[in-house]
Amino acid sequence: MKKVSVITVNYNQPQVTETLLKSIAEHNKYPALQIIVVDNGSLVNPVPDWHEKYPGHSFLRLETNRGFAGGNNEGIKLADGDYIFFVNNDTEFTEGLVESLVTLLDQHPQIGMISPKIRYFDQPDIIQYAGFTPMEYHTARNKCIGELEPDKGQYDYSTGKTGFIHGAAMMVRRSAMEKAGLMFESFFLYYEEMDWCERIRNLGFEIWLDPRALIYHKESVSVGKKSALKEYFMNRNRILFIRRNAPLLSKYTFYAYFAAVVFPRNLLRYMFEGRYDLAKQLVRAVKWNLSHNKDSTELGYPVHKIK
Structure with missing residues (x-):
C-alpha cells in the first residue's frame, strides 16, 4: 500500500x-x-x-x-x-x-x-x-x-x-x-x-x-470584492506564467494583447470607478515584470501588510 x-x-x-x-x-x-x-x-x-x-x-x-x-x-x-x-x-x-x-x-x-x-x-x-x-x-x-x-x-x-x-x-x-x-x-x-x-x-x-x-x-460561489492584493498578484502572475511557460510566438502575441487591450481597458475602468488603489496595483504588476527576470524571487509586494 x-x-x-x-x-x-x-x-x-x-x-x-x-x-x-x-x-x-x-x-x-x-x-x-x-x-x-x-x-x-x-x-x-x-x-x-x-x-x-x-x-x-x-x-x-x-x-x-x-x-x-x-x-x-x-x-x-x-x-x-x-x-x-x-x-x-x-x-x-x-x-x-x-x-x-x-x-x-x-x-x-x-x-x-x-x-x-x-x-x-x-x-x-x-x-x-x-x-x-x-x-x-x-x-x-x-x-x-x-x-x-x-x-x-x-x-x-x-x-x-x-x-x-x-x-x-x-x-x-x-x-x-x-x-x-x-x-x-x-x-x-x-x-x-x-x-x-x-x-x-x-x-x-x-x-x-x-x-x-x-x-x-468552502470558497464562496459569488465573486468577492477585488482587493489590492488580488489585483497585484493576479496580473503580475498572469504575465509571469506566460513568460515562464508559453512558446515564443505566443508570448509576444500575449504581450501585444495585454498592452493593447487588457491594460488600458482595466486601467480606464478602475479610474472611472474611482478605484485608484486597483489602478496602482495594475501598474505595479506590469512594472514588476518589466524590471525582473522570470526566475526572480522578489515579490514586489509588502508581505507584512497581508493580514
Missing part, C-alpha cells in the same frame, strides 16, 4: 483548519495516511495547542507568511509519502476520496498530478471544478469545466487527462515532484499550481481528473 502525505496550510484560520482535520478523521478510511499542517506565520501561533489536540499529526510553524507555494513547499520537507495530497484548509473530505485517487495513480504510472471533482461546500450540489481546458497562451485564458453547474453526474465519466489540476485539492506523485522540483515560490498567490503543472507535464507526465473522487470547498 502506497503512503499518502496530506499537506494543508493554515493562515489565521485555526478553526477552519481544525474542521478539516475533523473531516479527515470522520471520512477517511485509507490507513497509510500522514497528516501535515503548516502554519504560515499566523498572528497567533496555534501549533502548541494542536500538538496537544492531535498527537498523531505533524505540525510546522513558519515565522513569516510564505504564501501558498512556500507554505506547501515547507510541508513537503516533512512528507514521506509516495503520493503527496495538497488540500486547502477550507476543504472537507468525503469517503473514498483518497482511495479513488490512489487507485488511479497506482494503475497509471504516467499520471504526475490528479485532482478530484470539487463542489462548493455551501451549495453542495453545485460544481466548482470538473477539470480545466488547455491554456490559450495568446490571451492567458482557459476555462474551468463544470463551474457553477448543478452536479447531475454529467462529468462522472470524464476520468482522464485534463488541462490543469485544481490547487484546492491536488495529489502529486513523488517521483514527478522530485524531477520537476518544488513549486515556484515567487508566485506567492495564484498561478503557482498551473506553473507546476506545466513543468511536470513537460517531463512527460500527464495531468488527470478523477470525477469519482469528491471534495467540498
